[in-house]
Amino acid sequence: MNVPLAIAEQVAQALEPTGIRVRGIVNFGQGEGPRLEDGSPAQSVVLLGNIGGSIWPAFSAWRRSYQGRDPLDTWSKAMILPVARRMHAAAYFPSDMPWHPFQQWAMRAEGLKASPLGMLIHPAHGLWQGYRGALGLPFELPGPPAAPTHPCDGCLDKPCLSACPANALGADRFDVAACRSFLDTQSVDHACMGSGCLARNACPLGASFRYPQAQLCFHMASLKT
Ligand code: B12
Known part of the structure; x- marks a missing residue:
């Protein structure tokens, strides 16, 4: 069994009920990745996000019993952090400072480019997508490099x-x-x-x-x- 590949699949499976999808993988050059918990640079990230309204049913059900601030960011952390812990991965979130370059990661992971609106555009999902987090790992993950596409x-x-x-x-x-x-x-x-x-x-x-x-x-x- 290919262990790194199994990790991406396990993440996808664990997050399936939340509607958060594995959006792609970025492998980094030496020292280029974000920091892992031990301070060393990640060698890869698994990018996580929504496709269309995929997160809306699970998020809206959860939100009925949450009255605090930043509900979507809070929910994303509640869903993603337990999976990160299970996989011994670092977790990064798009709204946390300092901002990680989620759009650059998405460009590399899926070959996406920016629309005139600044948001990245996907050949199938169009502008109806976003990023909810990323998992950082100390090894590379398999996968072909993404082919650039710009509808x-x-x-x-x-x-x-x-x-x-x-x-x-x-x-x-x-x-x-x-x-x-x-x-x-x-x-x-x-x-x-x-x-x-x-x-x-x-x-x-x-x-x-x-x-x-x-x-x-x-x-x-x-x-x-
Ligand atoms: C600050 C921020 C905002 C600010 C300012 C946005 C702005 N355009 O100036 C505000 C609050 C206004 C905002 C609004 C929105 N945002 Co916003 N925002 C961010 C945030 C948190 C940080 C951006 C940043 O500076 N990143 C740090 C740099 C280092 O990262 P980066 O990957 O290098 O990103 C830069 C480049 O990609 C560059 N860039 C973008 N397009 C292009 C194109 C070219 C040709 C080049 C050279 C560079 C370039 O701009 C980015 C910022 O400088 C990101 C999340 C994140 N962590 O990135 C979301 C993010 C970019 N936003 C997102 C979204 C969806 C929105 C909104 C649509 C949300 C809404 N409520 O409606 C609006 C509309 C945005 C718009 N039309 O541009 C999504 C984009 C998803 C996608 N499909 O690309 C992100 C990734 C958040 C997410 N959770 O998915 N946002």
Whole structure:
């Protein structure tokens, strides 16, 4: 049995009921990886995240009995940390400081590139994906290098760029202040606040992976604050 391969499979199996999926693997060059618990650099990370609304049923059920702050980050840790412990892996989370380069890891793990919105775009899931954590390991994991893919190259109209009601999408950056100022003028059931980011919604790719309404509103509410 190939032990490293079995680890990725065990992680996938353990997280299956949560909807958190193994999104890919990154192998690092010497000293390049994030620190493991003993201070040495990880040789690989297993990237974990949601595909479409995959986490929403488990997360919303858990949230009914949680009244604290940062529910999605708290839930992600509650689901991922026990698996990390079982695998003797370090755990990294996208919102923890100092920020780990989750988007760079995803580019390497899945060959993804940034959409005009700044979010990475997947050839099948489109913009409907995110990262919930990563497990760091002291050895390399098998897997072919990811082939780069960029569906936006073939999208001539780029409807995402003209759909933002706040004009927050420039040629090379996302204007966070413009986005938030616009959201402040919106009631909870209006425009982006009621239906999710209109620019993200305008992307024709991966429509069947679009987040459920409650998840769209949850993400907009956390972006506003
Ligand atoms: C700070 C942050 C924000 C800030 C500022 C974002 C900004 N655009 O300036 C705020 C709070 C506003 C924000 C908002 C959102 N964010 Co945000 N954010 C982050 C966070 C926590 C840190 C980013 C960072 O600085 N990383 C540190 C650097 C070292 O990491 P990095 O991998 O090198 O990332 C950089 C490069 O990839 C670069 N980059 C991105 N695109 C491109 C393209 C090119 C060509 C180049 C050269 C570089 C480049 O930008 C990144 C930041 O500098 C990350 C999680 C994380 N740890 O990365 C999420 C993250 C990037 N956000 C994410 C998301 C989904 C969002 C929102 C859609 C969420 C929402 N509630 O609606 C919005 C909209 C974002 C948008 N249109 O850009 C996802 C992106 C998933 C994806 N598919 O790519 C991440 C990875 C979080 C996650 N849990 O999955 N975010």
